[in-house]
Amino acid sequence: xxxxxxxxxxxxxxxxxxxxxxxxxxxxxxxxxxxxxxxxxxxxxxxxxxxxxxxxxxxxxxxxxxxxxxxxxxxxxxxxxxxxxxxxxxxxxxxxxxxxxxxxxxxxxxxxxxxxxxxxxxxxxxxxxxxxxxxxxxxxxxxxxxxxxxxxxxxxxxxxxxxxxxxxxxxxxxxxxxxxxxxxxxxxxxxxxxxxxxxxxxxxxxxxxxxxxxxxxxxxxxxxxxxxxxxxxxxxxxxxxxxxxxxxxxxxxxxxxxxxxxxxxxxxxxxxxxxxxxxxxxxxxxxxxxxxxxxxxxxxxxxxxxxxxxxxxxxxxxxxxxxxxxxxxxxxxxxxxxxxxxxxxxxxxxxxxxxxxxxxxxxxxxxxxxxxxxxxxxxxxxxxxxxxxxxxxxxxxxxxxxxxxxxxxxxxxxxxxxxxxxxxxxxxxxxxxxxxxxxxxxxxxxxxxxxxxxxxxxxxxxxxxxxxxxxxxxxxxxxxxxxxxxxxxxxxxxxxxxxxxxxxxxxxxxxxxxxxxxxxxxxxxx
Amino acid sequence: xxxxxxxxxxxxxxxxxxxxxxxxxxxxxxxxxxxxxxxxxxxxxxxxxxxxxxxxxxxxxxxxxxxxxxxxxxxxxxxxxxxxxxxxxxxxxxxxxxxxxxxxxxxxxxxxxxxxxxxxxxxxxxxxxxxxxxxxxxxxxxxxxxxxxxxxxxxxxxxxxxxxxxxxxxxxxxxxxxxxxxxxxxxxxxxxxxxxxxxxxxxxxxxxxxxxxxxxxxxxxxxxxxxxxxxxxxxxxxxxxxxxxxxxxxxxxxxxxxxxxxxxxxxxxxxxxxxxxxxxxxxxxxxxxxxxxxxxxxxxxxxxxxxxxxxxxxxxxxxxxxxxxxxxxxxxxxxxxx
Numbered sequence: 001x002x003x004x005x006x007x008x009x010x011x012x013x014x015x016x017x018x019x020x021x022x023x024x025x026x027x028x029x030x031x032x033x034x035x036x037x038x039x040x041x042x043x044x045x046x047x048x049x050x051x052x053x054x055x056x057x058x059x060x061x062x063x064x065x066x067x068x069x070x071x072x073x074x075x076x077x078x079x080x081x082x083x084x085x086x087x088x089x090x091x092x093x094x095x096x097x098x099x100x101x102x103x104x105x106x107x108x109x110x111x112x113x114x115x116x117x118x119x120x121x122x123x124x125x126x127x128x129x130x131x132x133x134x135x136x137x138x139x140x141x142x143x144x145x146x147x148x149x150x151x152x153x154x155x156x157x158x159x160x161x162x163x164x165x166x167x168x169x170x171x172x173x174x175x176x177x178x179x180x181x182x183x184x185x186x187x188x189x190x191x192x193x194x195x196x197x198x199x200x201x202x203x204x205x206x207x208x209x210x211x212x213x214x215x216x217x218x219x220x221x222x223x224x225x226x227x228x229x230x231x232x233x234x235x236x237x238x239x240x241x242x243x244x245x246x247x248x249x250x251x252x253x254x255x256x257x258x259x260x261x262x263x264x265x266x267x268x269x270x271x272x273x274x275x276x277x278x279x280x281x282x283x284x285x286x287x288x289x290x291x292x293x294x295x296x297x298x299x300x301x302x303x304x305x306x307x308x309x310x311x312x313x314x315x316x317x318x319x320x321x322x323x324x325x326x327x328x329x330x331x332x333x334x335x336x337x338x339x340x341x342x343x344x345x346x347x348x349x350x351x352x353x354x355x356x357x358x359x360x361x362x363x364x365x366x367x368x369x370x371x372x373x374x375x376x377x378x379x380x381x382x383x384x385x386x387x388x389x390x391x392x393x394x395x396x397x398x399x400x401x402x403x404x405x406x407x408x409x410x411x412x413x414x415x416x417x418x419x420x421x422x423x424x425x426x427x428x429x430x431x432x433x434x435x436x437x438x439x440x441x442x443x444x445x446x447x448x449x450x451x452x453x454x455x456x457x458x459x460x461x462x463x464x465x466x467x468x469x470x471x472x473x474x475x476x477x478x479x480x481x482x483x484x485x486x487x488x489x490x491x492x493x494x495x496x497x498x499x500x501x502x503x504x505x506x507x508x509x510x511x512x513x514x515x516x517x518x519x520x521x522x523x524x525x526x
Numbered sequence: 527x528x529x530x531x532x533x534x535x536x537x538x539x540x541x542x543x544x545x546x547x548x549x550x551x552x553x554x555x556x557x558x559x560x561x562x563x564x565x566x567x568x569x570x571x572x573x574x575x576x577x578x579x580x581x582x583x584x585x586x587x588x589x590x591x592x593x594x595x596x597x598x599x600x601x602x603x604x605x606x607x608x609x610x611x612x613x614x615x616x617x618x619x620x621x622x623x624x625x626x627x628x629x630x631x632x633x634x635x636x637x638x639x640x641x642x643x644x645x646x647x648x649x650x651x652x653x654x655x656x657x658x659x660x661x662x663x664x665x666x667x668x669x670x671x672x673x674x675x676x677x678x679x680x681x682x683x684x685x686x687x688x689x690x691x692x693x694x695x696x697x698x699x700x701x702x703x704x705x706x707x708x709x710x711x712x713x714x715x716x717x718x719x720x721x722x723x724x725x726x727x728x729x730x731x732x733x734x735x736x737x738x739x740x741x742x743x744x745x746x747x748x749x750x751x752x753x754x755x756x757x758x759x760x761x762x763x764x765x766x767x768x769x770x771x772x773x774x775x776x777x778x779x780x781x782x783x784x785x786x787x788x789x790x791x792x793x794x795x796x797x798x799x800x801x802x803x804x805x806x807x808x809x810x811x812x813x814x815x816x817x818x819x820x821x822x823x824x825x826x827x828x829x830x831x832x833x834x835x836x837x838x839x840x841x842x843x844x845x846x847x848x849x850x851x852x853x854x855x856x857x858x859x860x861x862x863x864x
Contacts, residue, residue, distance in 0.1 A: 003589060003827065004819050009581035114579060273784050274569030317820050326581035423564040443566045 006319075009326045011113045015100050022052045022189070024059055024213060025196035027066035028206025033059050035214055040190055043110035044323050044332040044367040052189050055212035057221050060181070063210040064227040067152040067179040070207030076149050076177045080136035087132030087174060089202040094125040097198065101191055105163055106323040108190040110332030110368070111286050113324050123448055124167040127466075130450035131171035134471055138176060141468055147475040149177030150253055151229035156219040158235045159185035159334050160289035160390075166192055168465050169232050170209060171450075176474035178230065179208045183222050186215040187335050220246075228252060230474065234291070237388075237414075237459050255463030255473045257291065257455060259388040260416030262437065263409035264294030264445060267402075268303045270421035274443065276310050279394070282419060282445035284318065284372050287333055288392040291460075292417035294445050296385060297374075298405050301398045308376055308396060315359040315372050322364075330361075333368040333391065342370050342391030349375050349384035354395070380408060388414070402427065406434045415457030419445045438464070541793060542713075542757040550757065555709040559753060565745035565781060574777040577820060578813045587812070591847045592630050594811045595622055596656065598840055599664055599800070599833045601636040602864075603671075603768065609644040612637055616648035618864040619661050623844045625860070626851065632840065633829040634662035634694060638670070639687040646691040653691070656829035664694035664734070668719060671738075671767035673698040677715060684722040687731075694732040695723050696835075698767060701741045704751055712751075716758035732830075734800055735760035739778045740770040748778055752785040762798035768835065773803025776813055783821040790822070799826075802835025808846040811839055837864070 021037070023030045033053025040049050055063070075083070094101065101124070102116040111120070139145045153173045157165035162184055173180050184192035196211050212218060216239070223231050224246050233243050234257040247254050264282050266275050282294025299307045323331035333339040350356050354375040361371040370392055378385050378395040385395045399405040409418055418437040420428050428442045438455045441447060448454070453469035455461060463473050542550045546558050582590055600619045602611060615635055623629040633656040635645050645663045646653055654660030665687035669675035675683075684695055697719050703711045716735055723731040735755035739748050752763050763782050766773035779801040786797045799818070805811055811834060818826050826832050841861045849855050 002824060003586060003593070003815065004824050005586075006580065006582060007584045007586040009583045118579070270563065271566035271569065272563040274566040274573070277569055277573050326579070423566075443569060 006327045008322075010322060011099075011103055011106070011117075011324045011326060013103055013107065013324070016103055016107070018050055018104070018190070020050055022050055022193045022213070024053055024055050024063070025193065025199075025209075025211040026059070026063045027210065028200065028204070030196070031059075031062075033213065035059070035218070038186060038215070040108060040187065042107050042367075043187075043334050044364070046366050049108060049190060052193070052213050054214040055183075055218050055221075059212060060218070060221050060225055061227070063181045063212050064152055064154075064225055066207035067181050067210055068227060070205055071149070071151055071179040074205045075174075075179050075208050078177075080138060080177075083174060083177065084132045084135035086202060086204050087128050087135060087171065090198060090204070091125045091128035091132060093198045093201055094121065094128060097194075098122070098125070101163060101194060103324065104194055105191050106331065109159065109162055109188050110323050110334050111289075112328040112331040113326055114328065115286060115331075120161055120164045123450075124163050127164075127167040127171045127450045131175035131471070134172075134468075135175040138471070138475065141176075141471045141475055143472060143475050143477040146478040147176075148478060148480070150474055150476060151178060152227060153178045153180050153230040153232060153474065154222045154225065154228035155180060155182040155232045156223060156235065157182065157184055159188040160286060160291070162188035163191040163195065165234050166195060168234075168470075172465070172470045173230075173232070173474050174208065176471055178474050181210045181212060181222060181228065183212050183214065183219050186213070189213045223247070226250075231255070232463075232473070233257070237461075240461060253473070255455075255465065256461035257463070257465060258416075258459060258461040259390075260291045260293065260414045260456065260460050261296055261386065261388050261412045262292055262294045262414075262417040262419065263296045263298050263412075263435075264419040265298045265399075265405045265409060265421065265431065266300065266303070266307060267405075267420075267422040267424075267427065268300040269423045270303075271423055271443065272303075272307070272310070275421040276307070276314050278419065278421060278443070278445045279307075279311060280314055280318070283394045284315075284330060284392050285446050287331055287370070289334060289338070289390055290446060291388075291390075292439060292446065292454075293390075294417075294419050295389060295394060296409075296412075297394055297396045298399050298408055299396060300405075301400050304396075304398045308374070311374060312357060312359075315374070318359060318361075318372055320361040320363075320369065320371065330372060330392065333370050336368055338390065339368040339370060342389055342393060345384060345387060345389045345391075346373060346393055349378070349382065349393075349395070352379075352382045352384070354378045354382055354384060380411060386412065402431055406431060410434075410436045413459040416455075416460035417441070541759075541795070545757060545792065550710065550713050552708070552710040555713060555754065555757075556707070559709060559750040562749060562753060565749055567745055570745060570781060571777045574780045574817065577780070577817045578776060580813070580816045582812050582816065588850050590812050590815050591808060591843050591850065593815065593827055594808065594834065594843050595632060595840065595847075596630045597827070597829060597832055597834050598632040599634045599636040599802075599835050600632045600840060600864075601768070601802075601835055601837045603636070603638060603666060607638060607641055609641070612641045612644045613648045615864050616645055616661070618840070618862060620649070620652055622840055623847065624862065626848070629844070629847065631656075631659065631661055633833055634664045636664040636666065636696065636835060639665045639667055639683055639690075639692075641665075642687050642690040642692045655693075662693040663691060664696055665690075665692040666696045666698075666767075668697040668715075670696070670698055670736075671769040673700050674702075677718065680715065681718060681722045684719050688723055688725055692731055694734060695719070696734045696736055696764060698736045698738060699751065699755065701738055704742070704754075705747070709754055712754060713758045716755055716760060720759040732761045732798075733759065734762035734764045734798070736764045736767055736802075738767055738770055739765050739774075740772045745777070745781055748781055749785060752782050756785070756789055756797050760797070762800050762833070764800040764802055764835065766801075766803040766835075768803030771804075774801035774805055774835075776817060779814060780817050780821060783818060783826075786826075787822045796826070796831055798831045798833065800833040800835055805834055805836050806838050806842060808839075808843045811843065
């Protein structure tokens with residue numbers, strides 16, 4: 001018997017009490033959606049988990065109206081310290097139900113339980129704890145005394161870190177006094193709906209957080225809705241671009257956290273064993289479904305072969321399989337669509353002449369899987385070195401001088417994150433200074449902390465999440481004009497899309513919502 | 527320096543000359559040891575913590591518990607040790623669990639040099655190679671644990687233990703010399719102790735070099751001391767004497783295993799690793815097995831390549847083993863004190 005074939009150690013699903021059918025969470029209650037329901041499956045087994053309602057345009061109206069009521073009547077006038085109490089309560093409930101949330105996340109998303117248990121869920125709690133502390137200290141958010149909440153935030157989040165992205169969006173919005181309508185990704189709505197139960201447990205006032213489920217159209221309807229004051233989106237650059245176009249001229253405040261093609265730069269004096277771990281963690285963490293993943297490895301030429309050899313040896317020890325097994329390192333790809341995209345791009349890589357190497361893994365029969373793969377002999381012009389693959393695929397390039405490393409690292413339309421590996425502190429600082437990326441990790445990768453702002457340059461989006469900067473995305477300085485005239489929106493809605501007023505009603509620059517009243521369904525697709 | 531006997535697997539110090547590309551003098555050693563890539567402490571500890579989260583259940587756990595026992599150097603290193611205490615230790619080494627004859631024997635008993643004859647006598651026919659199901663005798667030597675004695679005394683200490691029948695010598699390095707940067711002095715001492723390990727038949731007692739990582743303080747030092755000890759002819763590198771805190775930790779052991787892995791990649795030779803001191807529970811010991819298997823490979827989980835230096839660990843493993851066998855926990859009174 002081989003010791004390394006560890007006996008199965010699956011986390012039990014017995015503590016999950018899932019319903020067969022989930023509705024929408026609007027105004028503090030679960031209600032039936034009026035759209036066509038959809039099924040959510042486990043990507044590891046393709047087994048059905050639950051049926052989930054789709055929010056129709058009317059449901060979105062209801063959710064936004066509930067959020068508006070909650071904003072005007074309770075949440076915005078509540079003392080900051082009291083808002084903080086609710087956030088602390090949510091954080092503690094997340095901790096109490098941590099195991100259940102981790103199991104649900106791994107089941108629905110396909111990520112290994114050790115990641116959902118040790119990374120995702122603890123960070124979710126940390127995010128709520130952190131912003132709970134801010135709720136009564138908004139005067140110090142950097143916007144002067146008495147900053148004002150924006151109103152209703154419409155938020156759309158991706159499938160790679162379902163619950164964590166929800167926390168990144170909801171915690172600062174609520175701390176700042178906004179109310180929220182959030183749409184989780186259609187393949188990973190489950191934990192958001194469990195989170196709705198937590199909100200009920202926490203007795204959060206109805207309407208402060210509303211959760212609407214559905215696909216890209218639902219998201220477009222939400223973000224295109226005139227009744228929201230703030231758009232926060234995390235997802236692909238293509239959809240982000242469509243959202244920015246749609247929001248232009250509406251006065252909605254916008255935060256976009258989009259794609260990335262991060263460079264992970266390894267100098268020849270790097271702590272080599274830790275650098276190998278960092279490279280692995282950079283691109284194979286969460287099956288590479290990470291917008292800030294270190295998908296371009298830039299290695300100094302003098303150690304290129306050694307790094308590649310060590311990397312292959314290390315990848316051969318990764319364990320792929322059942323996401324619920326506590327010893328699994330690499331879980332399932334989230335969906336068939338994503339698997340197809342990864343497969344297609346890797347195919348292009350081979351056609352372009354890069355050398356492919358995949359770890360030998362036993363691929364389970366059902367479900368969506370992709371073995372950890374590295375490409376060597378990659379040129380900067382290859383598609384696998386330019387485009388975001390969003391999967392466990394690493395492109396290895398080499399460089400000779402720090403200047404070349406910086407030039408190659410910055411030579412991308414993206415600018416979300418980067419990594420530097422060197423034992424020399426002065427070099428780390430000098431290189432970091434010249435990298436155009438929102439987050440730069442030195443001798444580590446993919447580390448997150450609620451106190452640290454996160455966001456991108458260029459096509460990776462704009463706005464920052466986390467830290468004090470993340471709070472500013474949900475606040476206006478005192479004295480600025482009100483962002484929204486809700487009465488005008490209500491009139492526009494009552495008039496129906498066909499008669500939606502266009503330019504003539506919006507004399508005041510701060511009443512832009514009416515302009516887009518009739519354009520609810522024109523967002524991008526996921 | 528003397529040359530090794532022909533045909534010995536670990537030809538020293540030729541291996542040093544080959545790897546260093548020159549005589550192992552002060553300058554060459556310094557250049558080599560300071561040219562080794564650094565260690566990032568945060569990353570190393572993170573990796574060790576990650577390995578520590580492996581969940582070893584059912585059949586894997588049963589295998590691991592038996593293997594831990596077979597890898598133990600059952601140790602008594604007290605000033606108050608007596609021949610009677612050593613006999614009792616040997617008896618426990620041979621039959622760890624009186625209630626279950628299927629329990630494997632430990633790999634070796636580890637005692638002070640003057641106790642070696644007593645251990646050899648008590649073992650009798652059961653004295654020998656753990657690969658043959660027998661139990662070896664390991665002796666700490668070279669003015670253990672401080673190492674503060676002249677080289678002549680250290681060599682005499684070693685030679686006497688070997689002459690009395692010790693199969694393995696656990697020596698300490700001169701941490702004072704190492705920390706002062708006198709690498710060739712440390713190298714020479716190890717190389718000469720290795721010579722003192724030569725038995726009358728020309729074979730060598732296995733040499734475990736104790737780095738005393740708790741006194742070396744930084745991971746960079748541990749890595750350099752590991753390379754130095756291997757270059758100088760050590761068959762095993764061992765973390766600690768058990769007399770200094772911190773003794774063995776998972777990150778330090780991981781780091782030493784990485785050196786052993788790199789040495790194997792470089793030369794094809796397999797060097798052993800022995801964490802000692804502070805490993806008291808089965809749960810901790812299993813983390814070490816995982817770390818060995820995932821760093822250097824499963825083949826290292828054998829008595830000639832990996833040992834636990836421990837005394838109280840054995841009883842905890844026996845309790846866990848009884849639990850696996852019977853399905854319920856017993857208690858401290860169902861294993862013997864030694």
